[in-house]
Amino acid sequence: MGAGKGEDSVNALAMQKMDNIDFTLEYVFEKLGTLPSFPKVVQEALNRLDDPNTAITDLAEILKYDPGVTANILKVTNSAAFGLSRQVTNLETALSLLGQHQIREVLMTSASLPYLSVPIRGYGMDSNELWTHSIGTAIISEKVAEACGYEAKDILFTGALLHDIGKVVMNMFIGPRLDELINMSRQEKRPFFELEWELLGGDHAVIGSKVLENWDFPPEIVRMVRSHHDPDIYVQDRLTSMLALSNIAATQLGVGTGADAFRYNVSDALLKSLSLDRPAYECLLAEALKALDASKGLVSLYEK
Numbered sequence: 001m002g003a004g005k006g007e008d009s010v011n012a013l014a015m016q017k018m019d020n021i022d023f024t025l026e027y028v029f030e031k032l033g034t035l036p037s038f039p040k041v042v043q044e045a046l047n048r049l050d051d052p053n054t055a056i057t058d059l060a061e062i063l064k065y066d067p068g069v070t071a072n073i074l075k076v077t078n079s080a081a082f083g084l085s086r087q088v089t090n091l092e093t094a095l096s097l098l099g100q101h102q103i104r105e106v107l108m109t110s111a112s113l114p115y116l117s118v119p120i121r122g123y124g125m126d127s128n129e130l131w132t133h134s135i136g137t138a139i140i141s142e143k144v145a146e147a148c149g150y151e152a153k154d155i156l157f158t159g160a161l162l163h164d165i166g167k168v169v170m171n172m173f174i175g176p177r178l179d180e181l182i183n184m185s186r187q188e189k190r191p192f193f194e195l196e197w198e199l200l201g202g203d204h205a206v207i208g209s210k211v212l213e214n215w216d217f218p219p220e221i222v223r224m225v226r227s228h229h230d231p232d233i234y235v236q237d238r239l240t241s242m243l244a245l246s247n248i249a250a251t252q253l254g255v256g257t258g259a260d261a262f263r264y265n266v267s268d269a270l271l272k273s274l275s276l277d278r279p280a281y282e283c284l285l286a287e288a289l290k291a292l293d294a295s296k297g298l299v300s301l302y303e304k
């Protein structure tokens with residue numbers, strides 16, 4: 001990119017910000033310890049789900065202590081999507097009807113919603129907009145996994161759901177300063193993550209990965225979240241490439257992305273790293289739209 005007038009103004013602002021060193025990446029990292037931890041009950045249940053010897057009764061025993069998760073498991077089981085002829089009121093019965101993949105999705109979605117459904121002022125996102133983007137990216141990620149013949153969909157789903165958790169943290173600790181990002185992103189017509197690097201010395205992806213590391217998420221999830229805006233890195237790792245593509249597809253489909261919408265394009269290198277071509281990507285977008293539409297009822301259950 002040439003050094004245009006816009007770039008000069010960004011650099012001038014960046015220098016000015018470095019003088020006020022109170023909101024750099026180090027400052028945010030220091031504050032991470034004050035974040036509430038990911039619900040222990042859910043983390044424990046997720047670990048148990050990985051163990052093939054875990055019985056449904058063990059899982060129910062753990063989850064019954066989380067009323068929010070229990071309510072969501074029952075709501076999903078009794079939803080129209082399941083088409084049961086009778087009402088299920090027992091947690092153990094509901095768990096046995098859902099199956100492992102869906103239990104994991106309900107756990108992750110229930111536990112993530114409180115973090116993701118806050119207004120993110122600095123990114124121009126209204127209340128629920130980050131949530132819509134996150135759950136949308138997670139739903140799209142399942143179609144991406146299918147298109148790429150990738151079987152471990154659960155890991156990709158979790159990474160996709162939490163990929164922008166760093167934005168929540170940035171908003172909590174340096175929210176008002178992020179207003180500058182909105183203005184600059186609009187004026188310069190550039191994506192936020194580039195401006196984050198210039199103004200803060202790191203982006204929400206790096207911060208989000210640190211949060212997930214602190215919450216004891218597996219290293220492959222931490223890694224994919226850290227690099228979801230870094231093309232040089234993500235094309236080298238299949239899981240990260242799939243997350244990057246899911247995120248770009250979500251922004252291209254206008255799924256809750258605030259001031260950052262429509263700023264990302266899918267590169268040839270990214271498609272090539274996943275052995276996809278443009279027509280395959282177009283098909284994927286059409287499938288993703290259908291999946292988003294079909295999941296509306298289910299997603300709205302969590303919001304009630």
Ligand SMILES: [Fe+2]
Pocket residue numbers: 163164204205228229247
């Ligand atoms: Fe992001």
Ligand SMILES: [Fe+2]
Pocket residue numbers: 133137163164247
């Ligand atoms: Fe995103």
